[in-house]
Amino acid sequence: MSTAYRSALLVAPSLLIFSGLFIAPTLYFLLVSFWRFESYELIREFNLGNYREVARDYVALGIYTLFIATIVSLSAVTLGFIYAYIARFKAGRFGSIMLFVALISLFGGYLMKVYAWRTILGTEGIINNALLGLGFVSEPVTWLLYNPPSVVLTLTNFLFPFAMLPIAASMRGIHDSELESARDLGAPFTAILFDHVIPRCKTGITTGFALCFLIACGDWVTPVLVGGRMTMLGNLIAAQFGEFLNWPLGAAMSFSLLATAFLVVLTFSQVMRVFDWR
Amino acid sequence: MIGRSHIWVGVAALFFIFLLLPLLLVVLFAFTNRALTNFPIDELSLRWWRAMLEHPQFAPSLRRSLTIGGGVALVSAVVGTAAAAGLARLPRRTATSLLAVLSLPMMLPPLVLAVSLATFYVSLGMQLNLFTVTASHILLTQPFVILVVYAQLRDFDIRILESARDLGASPLKAFATVTLPIIAPTVLGAALLAVAISFDDFVITFFTIGSGNTLPTLIWGMMRSSVTPMVNAIGTLILAVTIISTLLGLSLTRYRG
């Protein structure tokens, strides 16, 4: 048995799962987006009606969703960069603990983190507790929760490890000596940052941004739980598979969102190229 | 004047608060004796843990979460290890690009993946149940397992295997007696990471389970209705399982990136 043949055999189950549960459903879903639902019946006739509906009614919501996702991802990447920088260059032995803490929070408690922010920001939350206790306000402030900023804050908190870890990974490749020699030559901190550190972390930053952005733009749980009456496109997509039962429209919304999201990620990676010539 | 290094310590401390405070609060309020999740906590109590155990939906939901997690761990460990072994024999470039392809599902918003899977299952006439959830989770966890196991196999000293073969062991026997014992901790660790991902997942489960709850979908229902600190108790349990399996998984695999 040749090595190539044996390799193929070993990888086959994985590829089978991948094609059966990813390629096939995605292609089918794309097909569904060109059909329509009428009186609870799936009509399998090719038409562009769903996409026309998305273009007519949901452009504003789509842009708003991408806008929120952009703010979230930029915040997460910025914070992640600072954190990774401290862990790599400033924290010494403590640095690996910092990374480990972030790595652990990567897998745990998606719903719990959203819920926790409700506990922190709500009218009976701990911030209001503190404000009342210290006598700064006489009745609870309501503007902390149930608005777009609380969604941004919550999502940034949740997505932080997704942004930080790729950046930390690319920072591993930078040697202390490189920065030291630049510093010895009298380069100011900003110059070191922009000429040495960021260009070397470009891949990490772009990967982190992409991961955050793609998760944030499809999120619907956070707006429901901490967004008040705020709606993101994800909420309407989810509703097409819940109370509204209109798969084709939901599919068309999904693919429109995906396409524009990839455009944003592509734009971001192009913008990151300004660091190339340095 | 404050030393520069103190500033970094301060910033790092702020980050730790930002990262860990929400989770600590969830855990803390699971032990309150009051009906609200706020301060002051008069007294620590197990009131809400008892309420959790008495909740008729708790045991079935936990059982489902464990069933799914177990199935996901088992299948993704076997399939993922096989794939990693296959990739390890390929040129590194080919292996890396195949790995990237297999990781694509992680690049899709979970919601889109979830609804497209649900649509697919239903259109095939399948019933949505624990099986469909498990299968969907495996799609997400197998790239992790492959990545971690492949990283070890790549650095595996092939000479040991060759000497085993020289001594007359069949490929399968050589794998079982030489490779497997060496990579077993890594495989086990990777399986535990898969458990962590599966146990915490809400979005995919919500759309592909059909009826019945797992722990995350159970607290989702509770959060949308009247909220009591029982949510914190169940949430703490989920956190404990995911964090402990991540910790064990990471220390077994020694994988750090």
Added chain:
Amino acid sequence: MRYGRCGLVRARLFGSMDRRGFLVASSSALLLGAAGGMRSAKAATTVTLVGWEGYDKPLEAYLKANSITLDPTYIGDSNQIISKLTSGGVGRVDLVTPNVTYVPLLVKLNTLAAVDESKVPNLKNVHPFFLGNPSIRIDGKLYAVPYVWGGVPMMYDPGAIAEPQSWSDVLKPEYKGKVSMLDNLNNIQLAARVVTDAKVPTRLTHQQLKDAVDFLIKVKGQTRVLATSYGDMADALARGEAVITFNGWEVVVKKAADKGKKVAYTYPKEGTFGWMDCYCVVRDAPNNDVAHALANEALSEPVQLKAGEGELLGILNTDAIKKLPAAARALYPYDDLEGFSKKVGFFPVAPLKAEGDIASFDDWKKEYLRFKNA
């Protein structure tokens, strides 16, 4: 990244894995043990239900006595029942509790089983007014066992405001940010009562439908949060975050009282719509017999009394109604059901296909999406 790069070093280190291995093994054993222990305690039958939260509570004693485990998925909108059943739920779900107005639609979509009336003897104790509802019987076959009923009221905080008179009161500037509203498609019916002159608020022209949704969007502007369930609404009232609501449920009074808050309700002058939630057996239910038994038990005198007295639900077993304490009895117009019916009306959902200028249910959903998008 890795400890020993050489396989042999790794192999030697394997010995030190034992402690960790032990940890892993023991913790998984613990979890599996816990699950195993629960399996032995597992009841003989698990009945799957998709329906409104809280309806199972009066049945708890019965469930326990007969070792039936209920496996509920709670909804915030009867439309979710349709979605669940038509996307793979038939054959898996045993019982659903839709509003009676959805029953004809569910039957048309071939999701319900006809009820075997011989297995529901308690039907004979149901007040004839409710058995007379035309939507429970289709082609002579019974598809829905009525359970509880009510008319959608307006909730308010009597400690904060005077009794509201009109549904439009929610638009008053002083209530901005203090209005709670359940995110539910049937709000269109209520809005139609306020801003259109449609006789049947589920048979709206396209223009009337649009006007109703425009009104809802205005109400949405007055809210800070859309309630995701009636429990959520009760919480908002209890916390003082809301003082008046658009739509509501008599039971919210009880839910808020549990949190230490006095809440009242009223039927505003424009009228409202009535609902009657039923236990329906799903086609190909895995536990058809037990599902029937539960539907029957739900109509028994003790369960109905518990529902009426404990949960403040509107009940329909004539013997139980007679035994209700005065306070619970005063909540619902038990003595003048005909009059109540004239005032509030029980309307079937909008037609499945557009009839002339009358908007179809698909149109309703499309318009409600506009509300969600606003």
